[in-house]
Amino acid sequence: ERELLGLKDLSASELDSILLRAAYWESHTEKRAPILEDRFIANMFFENSTRTRFSFEMAQKRLGTQVLNFAAAASSMEKGESIYDTVRTLESMGIDAGVIRLKPIGVLEELAKQVRVPLINAGDGNNEHPTQALLDVYTMRKQFGEIRGLTVSIIGDVKHSRVARSNLWALRTLGATVKFCAPDSMKAPELEAYAPYVSMEEALNADVVMMLRAQLERHGEGILKSKSEYRAQYGLTTDRAKTMKSHAIIMHPAPVNRDVEIDGDLVEAPNSKIFSQMSNGVPIRMAVVERALR
Ligand code: CP
Secondary structure: OOOEOOOOOOOHHHHHHHHHHHHHHHHOOOOOOOOOOOOEEEEEEOOOOOHHHHHHHHHHHHOOOEEEEEEHHHOHHHHOOOHHHHHHHHHHOOOOEEEEEEOOOOOHHHHHHHOOOOEEEEEEOOOEOHHHHHHHHHHHHHHHOOOOOOEEEEEOOOOOOHHHHHHHHHHHHOOOEEEEEOOHHHOOHHHOOOOOEOOHHHHOOOOEEEEOOOOHHHOOOOOOOOHHHHHHHHOEOHHHHOOOOOOOEEEOOOOOOEOOOEOHHHOOOOOEOHHHHHHHHHHHHHHHHHHHHO
């Protein structure tokens, strides 16, 4: 399989092989390993990104891939061209694979059926963000050696979070226990069959405390009453962090709303893996790009 649309249907052995290959790339001492110089890949971001977009480009350049970067705001989408016509246009020019980030939910699967080149999902609506969850699982495995048996709490805006969903699927497949914690307005009831919603106190009793960004841009009036109220009820404050187990780690996909879902002082605390997650995104995306192009 070359495309990567989500982790829901990926087997443990498929997840393992990507994680193992990422470990290989992380241990690779040369910064460049130009094994894909004759391959062309387009990064098609129809929604903004810093980490995913640049770590894909870093990964692609380390592998020697020929990279085309597409920015919706500077494209003919401004003249009304559709996502499908845009992807077909790049395909007709000869790209070998595409990395794609989309706002709408439920479009990607159909799109992937309509084009021949393998697509890599860089985040679609609140559905999946597979490479984020792969780098998260990779980070946990580096820390603990094994995913099986871990308890991972995912706290915050579960409803709008593709990161929560992709992590839920991968962590369950690999044998971890997942717990959610969220205010009612940020719960995704359809996920309750897979992971229980627990109190903040219970959520903090875990091996991994994964905070989610309060997705302020996706909230209508009244969902997020006030940032300080949110911090008081669901934020990882320095006081709450003191109640975590001594071996537990803090994670967050970023970007971070400092002093809303996590106190600014915790972002680079000794038990925070937030910037390690970003570093780990590069070897993970090298493995995923290589899988799509080889
Ligand atoms: N974590 C993540 O997907 O960040 P970006 O939106 O900056 O890519």
